[in-house]
Amino acid sequence: MNPFKTLGEKPWLAQPAGIEHSARDGLATAQSAARIALRFILAIVTVIFFLFILTFLSRSQYPDFQALAGQPWQPFTDPSRLWFNTGLLALSSLAIQFGVYAARREQLNNAIAGISSAVFFALMFLLAQLSLWQHLQSLGFYINTNPANSYFYLLTAIHGLHLLGGLLVLTNVVFRVWYDGALDRLSGPLQLCATYWHYLLGIWLVLFALLTSRPETINALAAMCGF
Amino acid sequence: MEHVAIADQVDELHDPDTFITKYVWSQDHKVIAIQYSLTAIFVGLVALVLSGLMRLQLGFPDSFDFIDPGSYLQFVTMHGMIMVIYLLTALFLGGFGNYMIPLMIGARDMVFPYLNMMSFWFYLLSVIILLSSFFAPGGPTGAGWTLYPPQAILQGTPGYDWGIILMLVSLAVFIIAFTMGGLNYVTTVLQARTRGMTLMRMPLTIWGIFTATILGLLAFPALLVSAIMMLLDKLLGTSFFMPAIVSLGESMDYTGGSPVLFQHLFWFFGHPEVYIVALPAFGLVSDVLATHARKNIFGYRMMVWAIVAIGGLSFVVWAHHMYVSGMNPYFGFFFATTTLIIAIPTAIKVYNWVLTLWHGNIHLTVPMLFAIGFIFTFTHGGLTGLFLGNVVIDLPLSDTYFVVAHFHMVMGVSPIMVLFAALYHWYPLITGRMLNVKLGQAHFWFTFLGTYAIYLPMHYLGFLGVPRRYFATGDTSFIPESAQTLNAGITVSALIVGAAQLIFLYNAFYSFRKGEKAGHNPWQATSLEWQTPDVPPRHGNWGEKLPVVYRWAYDYSVPGTKEDFVPQTVPPEEVPMSAGDTVGDNV
Numbered sequence: 122m123n124p125f126k127t128l129g130e131k132p133w134l135a136q137p138a139g140i141e142h143s144a145r146d147g148l149a150t151a152q153s154a155a156r157i158a159l160r161f162i163l164a165i166v167t168v169i170f171f172l173f174i175l176t177f178l179s180r181s182q183y184p185d186f187q188a189l190a191g192q193p194w195q196p197f198t199d200p201s202r203l204w205f206n207t208g209l210l211a212l213s214s215l216a217i218q219f220g221v222y223a224a225r226r227e228q229l230n231n232a233i234a235g236i237s238s239a240v241f242f243a244l245m246f247l248l249a250q251l252s253l254w255q256h257l258q259s260l261g262f263y264i265n266t267n268p269a270n271s272y273f274y275l276l277t278a279i280h281g282l283h284l285l286g287g288l289l290v291l292t293n294v295v296f297r298v299w300y301d302g303a304l305d306r307l308s309g310p311l312q313l314c315a316t317y318w319h320y321l322l323g324i325w326l327v328l329f330a331l332l333t334s335r336p337e338t339i340n341a342l343a344a345m346c347g348f
Numbered sequence: 349m350e351h352v353a354i355a356d357q358v359d360e361l362h363d364p365d366t367f368i369t370k371y372v373w374s375q376d377h378k379v380i381a382i383q384y385s386l387t388a389i390f391v392g393l394v395a396l397v398l399s400g401l402m403r404l405q406l407g408f409p410d411s412f413d414f415i416d417p418g419s420y421l422q423f424v425t426m427h428g429m430i431m432v433i434y435l436l437t438a439l440f441l442g443g444f445g446n447y448m449i450p451l452m453i454g455a456r457d458m459v460f461p462y463l464n465m466m467s468f469w470f471y472l473l474s475v476i477i478l479l480s481s482f483f484a485p486g487g488p489t490g491a492g493w494t495l496y497p498p499q500a501i502l503q504g505t506p507g508y509d510w511g512i513i514l515m516l517v518s519l520a521v522f523i524i525a526f527t528m529g530g531l532n533y534v535t536t537v538l539q540a541r542t543r544g545m546t547l548m549r550m551p552l553t554i555w556g557i558f559t560a561t562i563l564g565l566l567a568f569p570a571l572l573v574s575a576i577m578m579l580l581d582k583l584l585g586t587s588f589f590m591p592a593i594v595s596l597g598e599s600m601d602y603t604g605g606s607p608v609l610f611q612h613l614f615w616f617f618g619h620p621e622v623y624i625v626a627l628p629a630f631g632l633v634s635d636v637l638a639t640h641a642r643k644n645i646f647g648y649r650m651m652v653w654a655i656v657a658i659g660g661l662s663f664v665v666w667a668h669h670m671y672v673s674g675m676n677p678y679f680g681f682f683f684a685t686t687t688l689i690i691a692i693p694t695a696i697k698v699y700n701w702v703l704t705l706w707h708g709n710i711h712l713t714v715p716m717l718f719a720i721g722f723i724f725t726f727t728h729g730g731l732t733g734l735f736l737g738n739v740v741i742d743l744p745l746s747d748t749y750f751v752v753a754h755f756h757m758v759m760g761v762s763p764i765m766v767l768f769a770a771l772y773h774w775y776p777l778i779t780g781r782m783l784n785v786k787l788g789q790a791h792f793w794f795t796f797l798g799t800y801a802i803y804l805p806m807h808y809l810g811f812l813g814v815p816r817r818y819f820a821t822g823d824t825s826f827i828p829e830s831a832q833t834l835n836a837g838i839t840v841s842a843l844i845v846g847a848a849q850l851i852f853l854y855n856a857f858y859s860f861r862k863g864e865k866a867g868h869n870p871w872q873a874t875s876l877e878w879q880t881p882d883v884p885p886r887h888g889n890w891g892e893k894l895p896v897v898y899r900w901a902y903d904y905s906v907p908g909t910k911e912d913f914v915p916q917t918v919p920p921e922e923v924p925m926s927a928g929d930t931v932g933d934n935v
Contacts, residue, residue: 128653130548132900133644135920149539154459158535161565165527169569172616176577176609180588185604265585268605275580 152309159313163320166283170324173279174331177272178343186268191335196260200333206249207329213242214322217291217315224308232307236295239318243284250277276328280321287317364887375461376887377446380468382778384442387468391475392435393849398427400846407839409820409832417819418506421490424817425507426482428493429515432621433522434475436763440628441526441564442471444770445533445557447778451877452554454542454895456888458532467532470525477518484510492817494614497589497607501582503596513582516575523568523575533561542876544897548652549916551875551901552645555652556631559659560624567620567663574613581605611673615666622759623662627655629766630697633719635901636769637701639873640716641708642912644902646700654693661690671742680739687737691730698727709905709912713871714788718769721796722762729758732807747817750810753803761799768795768852775856776866777877780884783863787855794848801841805834874913875901 180186190197197203220235254274264274294310334342364370371379402423405415415423446464450457458464481488490506491499499505500512507515537558541550550558577588581602589610590602630651638645645651667675667683701723710716732754735741745751768791775783814827821827869878881891895917903914910924 127547128649128656130546131649132546132548133648133902149459151459154535154539157538158460158531161531161534165565165569168566169573172570172573172613176573176588176613179609180606183604183606185587264580265587265601268587268603271580271586271588275577275586279576 155310155313159316163317166320166324169279170276170327173272173276174327175346177276177331178339178346179348180268180272181339182343182348183268188334188336188339189262189269189273190333191337196257196262197333200329202249202253202256203329203333206246206253207325209242209246209249210322210325213239213246214315214318216242217311217318221308221312221315224311227305229304229307232311236291236311240288240291243288243318247281247284250281253277273332276332280325280328283324284321287314287321290314290317373465375457375465377450377458377461377464378778378885380464381443381446383468384446384471385439385444387472387475388435388439388443391430391479392439394479395427395430395435396846396849398423398430400843402427403839403842405819407836418490419487420819421492421817422488422506422511425490425493425495426478426488430478431760432493432625433519434478436625436759437526437564437621438471439767440625440632440763441533441557441561442468442529444553444628444632445529445561447774448553448877449533449536449557450540451880451885451889452551452875452901453537453540453545454876454890454897455536455540456890456894458536459540460532460535463528464532467525467529470521470528474518474522474525477514477521481507481511481514481518484514486510489515494611494618495578496614497578497581497610498591498593498602501578501590502593513579516579516582519575520572523572526564526568530561530565533557534565542894542897545876545916548649549897549900551631552634552648552651552655553628553631555655556627556629556634559655560627563620563627563659563662564624567617567624570613570617574610574617577613578610608670608673608675611670612667612675615669616663618669619666620662623658625759625763627659629722629763630655632770633722633766634701634704635875636715636719636766636773637704638902638904639773639871640711640713640719641705642711642904643704643708644904646703646706647696648900648902650696651700654696657693658690661686661693665690668737668742671739672746684737684739688734691734691737694730698723698730713772714783714785714792715769715773715871717789717792717796718765718772721792722765722769724796725757725765725799726762729754729756729762733758744813745810747815748810748812749806749814749816752816753806753810756806757799757803761803765796768792771852771856773871774877775859776870776883778884779860779863780866781859781863782866782870783859784855787851787858791848791851791855794851795845798841798845798848802838802845805838809834869915872911872913874899874903874915876916879915879917 181188187195189195190200192198216235217239218235220232220239223229223231223235254277257270257273262270262273264271291314294307294314298304298307298310331339331342364374364376370376374380374383401415402420404412405420446458449455478488484507486507486509488507489495489500489511491508491512495512495515501508505512537550537554541547574589577586580586581588581590585601587602587605589607590600590605591607592604593600593602634645634651665683665686667679668687671680671683705720732750736745736751736754772783772788775781809831812827812831814821814831866883868883871878876895876897877885879895880886880889896919897916898919899914899916901916903916905912906914906923908925910926914923
């Protein structure tokens with residue numbers, strides 16, 4: 122659909138014969154509706170994280186802000202624990218994609234294996250993030266001791282909640298397909314879940330990069346945004 | 349894999365068979381719309397009472413013991429928040445959006461009915477949380493509807509403890525509810541239109557609601573983000589927005605956050621919010637005007653473009669609410685410019701409404717009275733907005749009653765005028781009965797003249813420099829005594845207007861049982877919602893077959909046709925022509 126062409130139509134003129142039935146309007150499927158809804162959900166998620174990141178960059182320019190990396194005593198100067206967690210999330214993403222391929226070929230055992238591993242790795246990721254929180258607290262990096270800490274807890278929590286929401290939807294999809302006995306209809310909804318999964322992985326990579334940035338990098342980014 | 353079109357899934361509609369599934373736990377968009385509307389109107393009445401209490405204090409200071417400075421601020425806050433979010437947003441989108449979208453585009457229901465139902469229950473939950481703050485220790489928050497930190501969460505502000513927490517949680521729940529509903533509205537418009545219903549054949553109501561929903565989906569996250577961060581500041585002692593501060597002689601643990609950052613986030617939501625309310629109103633009023641003037645809407649394409657343009661521009665004007673906040677002065681120039689630019693599509697719309705009336709066959713029905721009333725109030729409110737959009741004029745006026753008068757005219761009275769126009773117009777479809785005309789006319793004149801009696805004098809109070817948000821001004825040298833007389837007059841008008849709304853409530857209840865039967869299409873309208881086989885429409889809306897659309901929604905008084913309207917469902921070859929005319933190219 123070309124929006125400019127659509128907005129340029131003159132609906133008050135008599136339409137060429139046959140237009141009533143040539144349009145695909147009214148023939149949308151539940152799958153295509155869900156795809157549109159997912160696009161909007163991704164847009165909303167993007168806005169939420171975009172705004173959080175903007176406030177992060179703005180807040181980083183106040184004197185009390187101490188980035189979590191850059192000095193030997195800062196926890197993310199060595200981000201190996203974060204890399205490990207990222208690996209878990211990436212495995213989850215890979216597994217769900219494997220599930221999609223299997224579901225498309227109607228290899229149900231493989232599809233179930235893919236979905237189960239995706240859920241397993243996603244839960245492991247969440248547990249690993251929780252354990253990282255505990256680790257930070259044991260080092261004395263509490264949520265209210267510095268705005269950089271606050272943002273770390275806040276952004277990881279919001280990201281984790283999005284992943285939890287995704288897990289709920291995925292569970293719902295699997296059970297609904299299971300109870301309807303229509304396992305051949307699994308691949309469509311599963312593909313949408315997979316898109317969401319990859320998107321959350323992408324967002325995590327951005328957050329990872331931001332939260333482990335040195336002060337100079339953060340300052341440069343903030344300057345680019347005019348803060 | 350088989351793909352079944354949504355339109356053909358009649359069996360999946362799950363006809364409700366018990367009282368609970370039909371009226372309470374319902375997935376039917378019409379029932380959900382009515383649930384939304386009744387809840388919104390109820391909570392709106394609470395806010396109306398609060399405004400009456402505020403006016404009593406302002407008109408007759410020191411006369412009422414139960415209003416102290418703290419409770420006055422609580423009334424201001426709750427009145428503002430309820431009216432903007434829980435009444436107007438919910439009623440336009442949750443109420444009219446839900447009712448109109450499937451009917452006007454020829455769908456059986458929303459595409460995700462379960463999500464739609466959850467949207468209402470989350471909305472109800474948010475209202476309950478909000479109202480519960482009246483009973484919480486310390487009462488509701490008195491931080492002003494904008495909830496600016498640091499004062500919103502500091503001791504000294506009423507409701508700084510429980511009140512603000514409940515407010516923020518309620519807003520978060522509301523945003524979840526709106527998102528569930530909003531996803532439904534946009535997806536339904538994009539995916540579930542019936543055959544022949546192209547985007548440019550949709551009534552302007554749908555364009556307004558559709559664009560407003562997209563604005564809401566992209567703007568409410570800003571409020572969510574700010575609410576979450578403020579909650580953390582309050583509950584966990586973070587310093588996102590809270591500066592290093594000494595409160596009541598005590599140095600607090602906060603370490604230098606930015607209150608202006610909150611203002612940016614709040615208004616990044618807050619200004620689109622104005623259009624989230626205004627765009628559905630623009631759409632609804634366009635349809636009411638065209639129907640009752642028996643004339644096609646003037647400049648349909650331009651109206652659609654204007655809606656889309658206003659939607660886009662509304663994201664780049666937010667800081668005109670912040671000229672006095674201490675932000676970078678260069679921002680003022682940019683935001684004043686964008687503010688003046690957004691006046692262009694808005695003015696186009698006003699001209700087009702007036703030109704729709706010009707040479708129309710105007711029927712002064714009650715909905716038409718309210719629609720014409722809207723053109724007056726919106727023009728007045730819009731013109732003062734042009735003044736306030738300029739930095740140099742805004743600076744002295746920003747904290748005065750001029751601003752109160754401006755936003756009440758443009759964002760309070762105008763949408764309410766449209767709401768009433770729409771309620772009087774579509775009540776016959778929703779209930780199958782007509783509202784009483786005499787009562788409707790009385791309601792209109794009390795409301796229209798009464799609101800002018802309230803808000804016109806308020807502009808003068810603003811010019812005099814009377815500050816807003818104040819519990820009492822006492823003996824202030826620059827405010828003459830006559831200002832108090834004016835305030836008393838405004839209060840009397842406000843109470844009369846408030847009481848006049850009882851006429852509408854009585855009319856709505858009375859006509860629901862005793863009103864004249866509306867029959868099929870009482871206003872002789874062209875759009876699809878009036879072409880249902882049953883009035884009010886049944887579950888599934890369209891009976892066995894979906895309607896097919898052959899034309900736009902504004903074929904009124906087409907030359908050569910026998911009647912002065914041609915419904916969207918009439919094929920060109922079946923249009924009744926007057927004697928001597930044959931089917932022409934223009935039908």
